[in-house]
Amino acid sequence: MKLLVPKTLAVKHSFFEKQVLENFAVSDQIRQLLPDAGLVRGRIVRCRGDAATSLALSLCARASQQGSWLGVVGVSHLGISSAVEHGVALERMVFVHPPESSRDWSTTVAAVIDGFDLLIVAVPEALSVSDARRVQTRLQSRRSVMIIVDTATLSQPNFSNNVHPFHADVVLDTTTKSWSGINNGAGYLQQRQVAIKVSGRRVARAQEHLVTCSY
């Protein structure tokens, strides 16, 4: 996007100068969803809804192939076969099982942030806001990306709307609209249509996309 700003004003307000953002590579389909055209280092992306886990994996896949390490913290039932199909490099994927308490959890996540570029985390309910802020500061200084997966998969949504300890930069709300390839006893699940609502601090205007994907 190009801003038309009078030259004198532009000099006065360096705010209008283009900030240099370091991005992780993502696939073309995902790039269209995200603000600033990519996965920007130091940010928190939160995936919600029923396609959250798949979306989180597809966010990481390209960067993982290019050599970044992925730490999976507390997401114990992540389908590994699915991760492989998304293209996540398994040799650079580490599963970490953190302790439940708020302080220990944040210490663990901080240690993961130190070494890894990408994180997929499930946030425990007991996490305090101050610990969350500490983790976020660490994340911004280490230039890693944290992807929060809300595992509100069946009937138990674990955070009601506004009390989440993290202020995510981008929130991706997913709703599966339909599955294709399956037909009352025949075929198998092949493709689906997912509505993804993009909002968050870094998104000026919430947008909704309809994406067809084969995972």
Place this chain on the structure above:
Amino acid sequence: MRCLDWPAVVAAKTSSSPCVVVHSQRVVSRSVGAMHYGIQVGMRRRHAQGLCPDLEIATYQPDRDRRAFNTVVRAVSELVPLIELNEPGIIVFATRGPSRYFGGDEPMANKIVQALRGSIVADSQFGVGIADSRLAAHIAAHISAQNTAKNTAQNTVKNKTPFIVEPEKTKIWLAQQSVRVLSEFANINRETVSLLERLGLNTLQDVCKLGESVLAGRFGELGVELHRLARGDEQHPLAAVAPPPEHLCSQVFEQPIFDQQTLLNNVQAMAGEFSNYFAQHGAICVRLVIKFESETGSYSERLWYRPQGLTARAITESAKWQIESWQIKDALVRIQLIADEVRTDTARQLKLWGGVTQIDEMANQAIGRLTELLGSTAVQLVKWQGGRDLQDNHQLVSASHFQPRQNESNVSDIKPQWRGALPTPSPSVVYSELLLVRVVDKDKNLLRVSARHELSAEPAQIIISQQSYKIISWAGPWPIEEKWWDTARSRRLVRLQVVIEKLMPDGSQQVQALLVALEHGEWSIAAIYG
């Protein structure tokens, strides 16, 4: 000195019972008892079971083997000052000093055999071989062990004879060996060896005759190594590079240390410093002496060798092994790390494109720290093992047995799919615990599956914790019938893909795809296409 099939020896309950150690469905080691049934290393597990029905099967646990080997190490290190270990079952040492002390190679070898008579290895096949190069000594020890096995089989005198290749004759003796020894004893992969055979090079002599430059032209660096092994030379000649001026790292504790963990933390710090120091000089340490001294003056000194170079983590791991096997009660006052052999770093240069980069180094450090913080079971890496069920497909292994190099080669290539596995895409949320549900047909009867995997009716509804959802589409079933020959581990289940309709609180509709499984007459959610 070499113990044949060490893992099986450890795993077996009695020394004569047939036992195999199995790793990813292949036999990696078998006991003497199993050998009589004709079971070979590399055989498939079911094949082995077919040959011997009452076979004991144990899983492969390097830790267990290592612990059990400590007794042997202790017995040998009482006779020989500096021993070198790289894997459980094998001890290598230089004979020059000890054999002069005991009055020759043969008396020394006999002494070792006697010393081990009381320990666990006495029943197993072990052999002592002496030769000029590491490869030759390995082969000699193997022959000696096999001779022992023959003697025991024929019930002759239980006499363990060492196999000694005379100093000047090593090269001639080695030249007669088949090229297969390279894959067995020198970590050359099987494909290369088979290629050599197909090229008509059947013995090491043939390889040797070809000339180094020819081999280098065909195989590159590997060719040079092949030629060197065939010649019977050592891998890391001491004078390859001038070692850095100072290669000793020592720490003296004014307060003696009792606690093993504190000690290991110190070792870790030292190891980091030590390997950094070499990295700065563009060198790596391939052989290292770790020495612990206690306040009463006793000490443990051991040689560690790793051809690809000892990293900081490897040093710490070695030190841990050493301190565990020493079993000292006294407090320790001094640790020393002495580099015994140093060479230029060719293989582990940090690369600009591909290979091990700085990111990997950082990740490795983080893994180390997390392991310290949470324990080794809480930090896991993924290993492919193959299977029909989603959970069997990959295995999570503790990160403390982490070897990035090995990992790099074997994970990233696409693995073949198992027959009977689910079609892709795979579900992204896989449950390990059972989430019981009820899948019913339109008359609210529980759905059943016949012996021929036919559904009793079309599924219509799924009841998850008293709430029922409408099934709008379904596919399957995909049956699994596994291990039906084994009552304890047999599994029989069918899986069904269902798409359910959900009403969201805000009134919108949403569909969700689930994978449900029926096992032992109970339906459960196995996975969610999340």
